[in-house]
Every structure is written in C-alpha cells, then in structure tokens.
C-alpha cells in the first residue's frame with residue numbers, strides 16, 4: 367500500500383473533512399462532538415467538518431469548518447486518516463479526518479451543529495454514523511489509518527481499515543489538493 371495513485375480517483379470523488387476536538391489525558395480525555403442539525407447525517411453525532419471551498423486546501427477547510435461549526439481553533443491540528451466510501455447510486459466520498467488539540471476559544475452552537483463534550487468512554491455510538499464504531503476506536507488510540515467502506519442497499523457494510531504512515535497520508539492529501 368505504498369501509493370494510492372492509480373487506485374483512487376479522487377478527481378471523481380466528493381471530498382470532505384471531519385474534525386474531532388479532544389482535550390484531557392488518559393481516563394479524563396473527552397471528545398467534542400456535534401449533533402448535526404441539517405443536511406447529510408442530520409440527527410447524528412459526528413465530528414465537525416464539510417466540503418472544501420473552490421481552491422481551498424483540505425487543511426484550510428478543516429480549520430475553517432472547525433471554527434465555523436463549533437467556535438474553536440486548534441493550535442495543534444493533526445491529519446490522521448482518510449475514509450474512502452462507496453455507496454451504489456451515489457458519488458464516492460473521501461473524508462479527510464483530523465483530530466484537534468490545544469484548543470483555543472469558546473464552544474458555541476452553530477446553524478449546523480449542536481456541540482457537546484463526551485468522555486471517551488461514553489461516546490454515543492448508537493447515534494453516530496453506522497460505521498463509526500469500526501474506526502473511531504483506532505482514531506481515539508492515536509492511530510493513523512486509511513479505511514474503505516462499501517455500503518449496500520440493505521445497510522450492510524464491507525470495510526477494510528489499514529494503518530497508514532506519513533508518506534501514505536501525504537500521498538492521498540496530494541491527490542486531493544486543488
């Protein structure tokens with residue numbers, strides 16, 4: 367899995383970011399999630415995020431979406447993984463995943479998201495995207511990953527999650543740059 371060039375056609379894929387603010391250590395660590403108030407994933411808890419604007423890098427998109435949707439900025443924003451998603455009848459999606467640390471600002475509700483802190487042990491998986499339990503534990507463990515999900519009409523999921531290194535993640539980010 368040295369390179370995704372030729373395997374993933376990001377030009378034909380809808381690009382998104384999703385950002386998970388975290389604070390505290392060990393058993394005290396908590397995660398800020400947002401209850402989506404409209405659009406895709408409405409009624410589910412997720413990280414903050416959205417689509418890049420024309421010409422915007424994914425890193426810049428992640429910083430903008432974080433601030434717009436929950437009021438926070440991150441002194442330490444980490445690009446930790448990519449979710450490649452295929453669902454019959456829909457364009458493929460690539461979601462670039464970030465964790466946000468050393469946070470600045472006050473948490474505020476936005477038109478899109480109602481934010482709430484959750485202790486790591488109390489993440490509400492039953493009210494998150496159905497595939498969240500398959501990869502959030504790896505993210506919470508500080509792993510870097512590339513995950514592929516194929517959804518079928520009956521709500522089934524095939525998935526494959528692999529650890530990724532800096533070069534692999536940088537390669538995918540480069541394929542997705544404007």
Ligand SMILES: Nc1[nH]c(=O)nc2c1ncn2[C@H]1C[C@H](O)[C@@H](COP(=O)(O)OP(=O)(O)OP(=O)(O)O)O1
Pocket residue numbers: 382383384385404405406407412413414415416417461495
């Ligand atoms: N199956 C899924 N699993 C997941 O973890 N995140 C998902 C997901 N499907 C969508 N997302 C994330 C990606 C992104 O952060 C967010 C969707 O972005 P947007 O809010 O921009 O999309 P909308 O179509 O709601 O946009 P608007 O045009 O702003 O209403 O939801």
